[in-house]
Amino acid sequence: MSTAVRTVGVTDIELAIxxxxxxxxxxxxxxxxxxxxxxxxxxxxxxxxxxxxxPAGVDPAALVAAVEAAGxxxxxxxxxxxxSRTTSGPTPTGRCASGSSRARCCRHR
Ligand code: 9UX
Numbered sequence: 001m002s003t004a005v006r007t008v009g010v011t012d013i014e015l016a017i018x019x020x021x022x023x024x025x026x027x028x029x030x031x032x033x034x035x036x037x038x039x040x041x042x043x044x045x046x047x048x049x050x051x052x053x054x055p056a057g058v059d060p061a062a063l064v065a066a067v068e069a070a071g072x073x074x075x076x077x078x079x080x081x082x083x084s085r086t087t088s089g090p091t092p093t094g095r096c097a098s099g100s101s102r103a104r105c106c107r108h109r
Pocket of ligand 1: 020025
């Protein structure tokens with residue numbers, strides 16, 4: 001518990017992301033999170049996790065809200081040690097969070 005030497009006042013938050021169906025989704029979420037003040041985010045599509053570095057004043061709920069605004073789901077795994085969502089989830093077959101087709105959800109520009 002003595003790692004707060006370099007960056008004081010910055011929190012490390014890990015979010016469990018849901019609803020990503022292609023690697024570009026991760027990029028979209030990153031962009032969305034990075035728009036927030038002082039926030040630096042890295043989204044890992046493979047692990048469905050987002051690593052967020054945020055100023056201490058940032059409410060984690062705001063991060064979750066930002067991800068949800070982008071059309072995905074987000075949870076704070078630290079608080080809820082386990083959410084029983086191990087039901088065989090929908091296989092990513094080109095459908096996005098909202099159930100729309102890839103062509104529709106992907107707005108890579
Ligand atoms: Mo996402 Mo993609 O919202 O082919 S499914 S970017």
